[in-house]
Amino acid sequence: MRSSRRGNRFTTVRSWFVTIWTVALLAATADRVAAQTDPLPSWNEGAAKKAIVDFVQATTSQGTPTFVPPAERVAVFDQDGTLWPEQPMYTQVLYCLDRVPALVKKRPELAKVEPFKTILTGDREAIAKLPKAELEKALFATLTGMSTDQFQAEVKRWVDTTNSPRWHRRYTELAYAPMLDVLKYLRDNGYKTFIVTGGGQDFVRVTADGMYAIPPEQVVGSMAGVKYGYDDRGKPTLTKEPKLLLNDDNAGKPEGIHLVIGRRPYAAFGNSVGDRQMLEYTKAGSGARLAMLVLHDDAKREFAYGPAQGLRDSKVGTFTQGLYDEAKQKGWIVISMKNDWNRIFTFDTDVVAKKVP
């Protein structure tokens, strides 16, 4: 053999090279195979990931008692705190606060009355202390009174130009990567995915398609009434009215699901007491049902609040100790952001680096 003639050292070096090369090649291949076969690449192995995979297998395996016909495969997702961050404030509330100056410009008399007076100061602490009823005045004033087309254009302009102060990114970039995995995995398995949010239906519809590939007709949210009429040029128009038609939170979530979807979901994802009834309603159906709650326990990569942190009265996204205990008792799976997710956002660079071979 030719190599044997070149001495031991060279052979050893060459064999090292071959070994390293082979290992690297195998590793790269394994990575690629894993990327191809792992439907939830942003999830660490564990009970939460296993629960999702088991659920999909149970409901899509023909001939089993838990098989669900494709037409009935409905999965629902809360948005704030479940698909994207909700701290330190709901994105929609930030939008409303940002709209106040433009509103006051049109209606200067508002500058002297609450809550507009405080909001105009820009003092976030003072704003956070406004009573809920006062804040609602600002929400109604900035979310209603215009045509649906106009509202859509205003929200689009805002999300296209406004950055999150925490992440210095557009809000539309803040979808949780592991939840994008779940949405895709469910859709790849014939599930129709819906957002069921306490947030404004019209607000969420503007971004849901681009962020989550969820079309407007699959967004259920709190609804203001709309009124059909005609604009100055006689063109038909729908005006958003300051009238709450559906408060899509708490018991309102299963009610909204019935009104808009008309079927009981097989899977439901939430993160707060506002999702309790949605999860309960989902699990009350027969066969295999999945109910999951995102626990925000990752102060380093996102936020930590809820039972583990003793923040029981967090203003938004209240994940109380009671909800945590109920979840454990009823088999609703609690997702630990810290332990179950290997990245939070798609732009998290460590994972991006890992994914490129």
Added chain:
Amino acid sequence: MRSSRRGNRFTTVRSWFVTIWTVALLAATADRVAAQTDPLPSWNEGAAKKAIVDFVQATTSQGTPTFVPPAERVAVFDQDGTLWPEQPMYTQVLYCLDRVPALVKKRPELAKVEPFKTILTGDREAIAKLPKAELEKALFATLTGMSTDQFQAEVKRWVDTTNSPRWHRRYTELAYAPMLDVLKYLRDNGYKTFIVTGGGQDFVRVTADGMYAIPPEQVVGSMAGVKYGYDDRGKPTLTKEPKLLLNDDNAGKPEGIHLVIGRRPYAAFGNSVGDRQMLEYTKAGSGARLAMLVLHDDAKREFAYGPAQGLRDSKVGTFTQGLYDEAKQKGWIVISMKNDWNRIFTFDTDVVAKKVP
């Protein structure tokens, strides 16, 4: 040649046979080709059929200014009088009347009060004369107060066991064959098809999937509120409340479209003044939009009412002279059942005979 020796007469007969055989063969082939290529086989050639085909071509031809991205392809259909008959009474009203005896059995005190007293007599003429407000009492009493699951089961049992007195068929067999063609043709071209009905959303959802391949989440209708709660065994349940959340008729149709679908449709089909605003809203969008109205002018095969018959005040499905004039003026296409449809129902035997080679 052998044949020439057998004389002129035989040759002629044989050539007739060959000709007849060839023509029959060609005709059969042509029939089969037409059946394969004609997307609207239950429609006669004419302006209405051409309008549908032109619309689909305009909105699905890539690179044209009228091209519509698949995600935005939404088509809406009224049900009563557009997808199935509405005369002599709405099917849902017939259902409610049929439910009254069971209701009175549970609540005997109703037997002595109107409208239940009259309804119990079974006198259709007297029932037809009941004031609208009285009739509504019967609707609310038979359509609300039970769980959504119970209501669904009751409606299903009724449609599975009740025949239309006019056609001696199940109501679910009464879908207009030409409209089934349109639904399929639009879906084959990437359109999502929705029902937008003045009828009860929950009522229509029970049969829409089986009749029209339209799933519950694509049925928009008049909505009663639902209330989340628990039954005797603590099982979560949604109760239908006697509270009208959306009257999905007239201006309520574009409002309902916004609330549930969130997009302006590209095509809308109706048959009465209750569909006016839906058609107007659809046509007010940019690009190619299709608005069509079914005119019931076929007393022999179905019913004749509306402007052509001078029945301007027909109790249901009012197709007034005003609507007819507006349609002509605005380019909304009027479909003549008599002239545009070569069959009304899928069970019409003349067409079945024609289609079998």
